[in-house]
Amino acid sequence: MRAAWYTEHGPPEVLTVGEQPDPRPGVGEVRVKVGWSGVNPVDWKSRGRGRASGRLQIPHHDGAGVVESVGEGVPSTLVGQRVWVHGAAHRRAGGTAAELTCVPLAHAVPLPDDVSLRDGACLGVPFLTAARCLDVEEPAASVLVFGAGAVGSAVVQLAGPGVRVHCVVRREEQAVHVRALGGIPVTLDSLPDRIDLVVDADPSEDLPHYAERLARGGSVALIGAPAGLELPLRRWMANNVTVRSVLVFTLSDRVLSRCVDTVSALLRRQPPATPPVEVYGLDEVAAAHARAESPGPRKVLVEVGGG
Ligand SMILES: NC(=O)c1ccc[n+]([C@@H]2O[C@H](COP(=O)([O-])OP(=O)(O)OC[C@H]3O[C@@H](n4cnc5c(N)ncnc54)[C@H](OP(=O)(O)O)[C@@H]3O)[C@@H](O)[C@H]2O)c1
16 A cells, blocks of 8 residues: 655654555454545654654544455444544554554544545544543533634534634634634633633643633643643632543543544534645645644645545
8 A cells, every 4th residue: 555654753754655565454443445634733743753763653643534344343334434533543553644544443433424534534633632622520601722723623613502612813814714613713812701611732821821710610621731831720729620631542432432422413413614624645745744833723634545
């Protein structure tokens, strides 16, 4: 199969494109013919950092395609099923930047007929993360998200009816995007007074702006945790604020299944909306990474088999 890979960490140029052996589905796995592969910050951050291992890594956790064969224990009736794929490269060498990827059955979720493979490749990391961030004990009526990228956009779409989702934006184009989704663009000077849930990837920068605005029983979902981060836990404890760290790849099976259900429910209502999509070919995967790393927001996709 054709695939993109790297064997050492570094800039996008460490990515190579060429031929690799077809992967074989293991017990409980499906082999997916990849149509589209989604690029997320975790993909380029993982490529850029880390110790040289010499181990081959095909990047990208997210994708969409068609089940092409199944491993032991998986019904063969699934062959031909259109699926969206998540977590393909987590502790696995074979991500979705390849013509074929093998994943456990739970990581290949049926895609409704009216949702394109291209849209399906936008779902995994950002939508499951958003679903988990919104998975709070106390209903949140006022949500604050820093950024209007893939995760911010997904939070706006997955929050229930009547929930006000405020996205902190830095540019007018981002404000336009948020309004189009039904969210409320805000700046650091216009944050809501009362916030029930914050979704924050960079708390060392953002926290001083919202620490005092969390409502009693509110929650903070940290999707990034810089080294040395200090949280105002005494202040928050006085208000029963819950702090949760969220990493989409290590959710328990039960929570992951709940988050997948949340995304599937959205897909039954509407196709997913993302920041403006930019498409690259598999041969252009290094350019795709370079673009994804530059200020956005945009959703970068790699077209593998298309469809
Ligand atoms: N823990 C997890 O499981 C998990 C899962 C998904 C994502 N994440 C993390 O969450 C972050 C967002 O992911 P994404 O997929 O949404 O990325 P993305 O699509 O690239 O979007 C990021 C957007 O957020 C904006 N932004 C970043 N920090 C901001 C801030 N402090 N205030 C206002 N806007 C801000 C950026 O603005 P500019 O365009 O101005 O740069 C960019 O437009 C990344 O750091 C990612 O690594 C974590």
